[in-house]
Amino acid sequence: MQSCLIDLTRVTCMDLYLCEKPKVGRALANILKANDRKEGYATDGGQIYVTWAVGHILEVFEPAEYDEKWKRWDVQHLPILPQQFQMKVKPSFKKQYDVVEKLLKKATTVYIATDIDREGESIARELMDRAGYWGTTYRVPIASLDPVSIREALNDIRPGEETYNLYMAAIGRTHADWLIGMNFSRLASLTAQAAGSRESLPVGRVLTAIVALVAFHDERRKNFVPHDYFTIDVIGNFAKGSLKANWIPPRSITDDGGRCVDQAYAQRLAAQLRSASITVVDVKTRETSKKPPLPFDMTSLQQYCANRWGYSASKTLKAAQELYETHTLITYPRSDCKYLPDSQFPQVQSILDALVEGDARLADKAALADSSKKPMAYNTSKVGAHHAIIPTTKVGDFKALPETEKNVFDAVRLRFIAQFCEDQVDKVTKINLEAAGQKFLASGKVPVSPGWAAVYGNDPEACDPKDDKDDEETDSTKQKLPLLEAGDQGTVSEALLQSKKTQPPKPFTESTLLGAMNNVSRFVDEPELKKILDEKDGIGTQATRAGILDNAFRYGYLQRKKKQIVATDKAYGMLKIVPPALASPGMTAGWEKQLDKIASGELSLEEFEQKIVNWMTKLVAAGKEKIANNDLGSAATDFAEKAEESNHQCFECSAPLKRIPGKNGYFWGCQDREKCGATFPDARGKPKKREKQPDNAPECPDCGKAMRMRTSKKGKGKGPSKFWGCSGFPECKSTMEFKG
Structure with a gap:
């Protein structure tokens, strides 16, 4: 890596590509053959330069930076209304900002290559505004970091004015x-x-x-106020076999949900049904076909992973972001769309080949896909700024992925393969019956063809994991029904009367x-x-x-x-x-x-x-x-104070400290929030004074944030040792050796 000092004195014409993050910049630089890597940017040695932000490098001023009076939390100083909003550089990103600013001041044309959404537009435009760039601007719609997608984006460059209003919306x-x-x-x-x-x-x-x-x-x-209701299930014996049927109570004795609420009525009927005759009124059989679920957007991927593996939304998002940025195995993950542009359909076979090359065990499942079949997921008219999350053409070693990323990638790749498989087909039969003057219904389903479900090994939990097990099919729906016809007569051998209670909505x-x-x-x-x-x-x-x-x-x-x-x-x-x-x-x-x-x-x-x-x-x-x-x-x-007063004082101002539960465990906060507001880590129930940080803290090599000096726990036969850890922990877990 060369020095961050930039000599642009000889540059007379510069095409500057501005990306959202370093990894995107490196991927784009590879395609543009900008192989001369500097600190904070890359160039081809001629006209092309590629640089990057680290997410939002700028942030809005705090209230006190507009007016000193707003430093105090005083009701008399509300509302807080800045005459003009101002932005500042985040301290940990100052070095990268200086690089970007110098390049923007020299650029003759800027190609915005940040994420194709409101915030992506804002990340680039706010830097351009601060640097005073008002030259020619274009938009590069990069949706994925694999080489094929980047080349497609470079062939689809759009005028910058088409997306300028996204920036206004972001502001x-x-x-x-x-x-x-x-x-x-x-x-x-x-x-x-x-x-x-x-x-x-x-x-x-x-x-x-x-x-x-x-x-x-x-x-x-x-x-919620529960109430009792009553069900009756009967077993009907016929010459051709037996079945289980559910009672359909008359409307006069039901609630809004069609449940019987008259206990005496149900008890009398149950007594009449025992050994009563039962007659088939009609039999209806039809084949049902179920198409594969559409590819994932971020919310549906988070729901799938929460149901199947218990992952939190942030854990799934982090894994997907790693698969996108670090491994380039999936397309842009923060998508709100489940459809794909028609123009990407020719890539299907290349994606399937890459999946099999990266994991040979997937060959049998990939063989079920017909890459010549264009599924309904390919529909350009339903694609907005982003398309569905799918695998890329990049070949990656599936076995080498960390467990969480492996599971998330497996969900994405199997959902993609399923798109090109046949529909799942079942034969559904409904038999309407009559006994003791009452209506009964027996239902049954027989699989005809697994279709796309075979990709998941016909495992319902893998196909569509359920958070609520009560939503699964009942035993009576899964039963194999005898071949009956209208008019067939049988006998009720059992009538099961059950008393149940309505249930409140389930917790989130x-x-x-x-x-x-x-x-x-x-x-x-x-x-x-x-x-x-x-x-x-x-x-x-x-x-x-x-x-x-x-x-x-x-x-x-x-x-x-x-x-x-x-x-x-x-x-x-x-x-x-x-x-x-x-x-x-x-x-x-x-x-x-x-x-x-x-x-x-x-x-x-x-x-x-x-x-x-x-x-x-x-x-x-x-x-x-x-x-x-x-x-x-x-x-x-x-809000009457319930917490006990703390015996610990703030290390900065001596005001009382309070132990507070936080995202990553407990921490201690100064209770004089107006004048101090300092926070301190928790060490076994007591506040711990922070170590003074060295002035020469390096930047994180992975995310660009400032590193913090940390102390490791004592090991066997060893005392504590110091190391550099990313200040973005736990989102970024990068560490470096500390050389004191």
């Missing part, structure tokens, strides 16, 4: 979320403090709506909560909002849902009870304080709709931001008035 989203987070987090926390609490109550546009979704679902469960799990976020319209009554949510595929995005869920746990709003996800008392308290609109999925969906209008040019950024400011100012004023009048409602009791 709108950033500013609106900043205003909501800064103002309502402070307002909610100050309201709780007025009630005697020391709790911090983070509030966010999508975060609060997700917490509310779980809390309201839990409330429906708590308030990782999978069902992701599904609820994706299909949140079913929790909304307003027709217009339901329509918006259906069009937007729920709240949050495929790229952000995992992180938002992690924050909800880290802030103490949600907790896991084995596989179940439930809301905490802190969540209920926060939801009683914030304006109801912030807890509504419809509100955040409405905002996304407005952002889409900015992206399409139907709405200006200025109009959108003014609407947000006006709306927010009114709500903040109402909240301030409640605090001034001591009108705290239930917050007065919900």
Whole structure:
């Protein structure tokens, strides 16, 4: 690696390709033959230069950086409304920013090669704006890091103005979320403090709506009133065999779900049925075909992995990102689409060949695929900025992958192979019967052809893992029925009367909560909002849902009870304080709709931001008035301080410390948040003072973030030793030898 000093004095014409991350830059540089690798960029020695960001290198100013008075959490200083939003360079990325800025100032043409979405556009454009670049701009729509996909993207370069409004939408989203987070987090926390609490109550546009979704679902469960209902199953014996049939009760004795609620009626019928005759009314048999499930988008992949292996949303996302960036074995993972462009269909056989070459054990399954058959998944009209997650043409050693990445890749590759297989075919028979003047139904299913299910070894758990085992087919559906005809007579040999209770909605799990976020319209009554949510595929995005869920746990709003996800008392308290609109999925969906209008040019950024400011100012004023009048409602009791005072003092200011549960375990936080707010690691229930960090901390070789000096645990016969660990842990686990 050469020095980061850039000599561009002789460069008169520069084509600069700006990527989102170093790994993308290296992959693109290989194709462009920019093989002269420098620190922070690569060049072909002539006109072509390739450089990269490290995600968002810039961030919005903190409140105190606009005005010193906003450093204090004081209700009199709300609302926080910067006259003009400003950006700053994240300290850990300063070196890379300097490289990018110098190249942008010399560039004559810029090719944006970041992710093809709102945030990807923002990552590039905000750097271009800060560097003062206003020259010719083009867009390179890279969807995958394999060589074939990169070459296709380079053959599909588009004018930069086509995607400029995506940047405007990203700015709108950033500013609106900043205003909501800064103002309502402070307002909610100050309201709780007025009630005697020391709790911090983070509030966010999508975060609060997700917490509310779980809390309201839990409330429906708590308030559910069960009632008894009764079923009767009979065994009918015929000359050609026996069957099990379920009673269909008359409407006059059923609830809205068609369940019998008249116990006396059911008991009388059960007595009459024993040894009664039973007659076949009609027999209906038909073949049903089931097409393979579409390829994955990120949410469906997270649901599959949660159900099959118990992975959290963030764990699946991280593994998929590794498969995309490090191994280049799958296409862009943060996709919200399950369809593929027609132009990619010619690559099918190459992908299948690469899969088999990387894992010979897959040959039998790949042989089931007919690569000449174009499945319904290939439909350009249904593809947006990203397409479905599928394997690439890259050959990779499947056995060498870490376990999590291996499982996620296996899910993606088998789902892809299934697209090119025949439909799964079953023969379904329904027999309507009559006994003691009542209707009964017997159902049975016989497999005809496994079709695509053979790719999964006909294992239902692998084909479609269920989070809820109660949803599986009943025994009576799986039975093999005798060959009966209308008019056949038999005898009831057994009538089983059962008393059951209606069940409350099941608690959310990782999978069902992701599904609820994706299909949140079913929790909304307003027709217009339901329509918006259906069009937007729920709240949050495929790229952000995992992180938002992690924050909800880290802030103490949600907790896991084995596989179940439930809301905490802190969540209920926060939801009683914030304006109801912030807890509504419809509100955040409405905002996304407005952002889409900015992206399409139907709405200006200025109009959108003014609407947000006006709306927010009114709500903040109402909240301030409640605090001034001591009108705290239930917050007065919900946030009465319950934690015991700590005997530990802050190492910085001597204020009390409080032990707080966090995303990666407990930590200690200074309770004088206005003047200090320092945090410290937890060491067996006690706060630990942080070691002073050296001034020469290197950058992480994998993600570019700053490394931190860390101390290893004592080994056998060894004392503790120091090493460099990435500050992005646990997302990045890179380490380096410490040479003190």
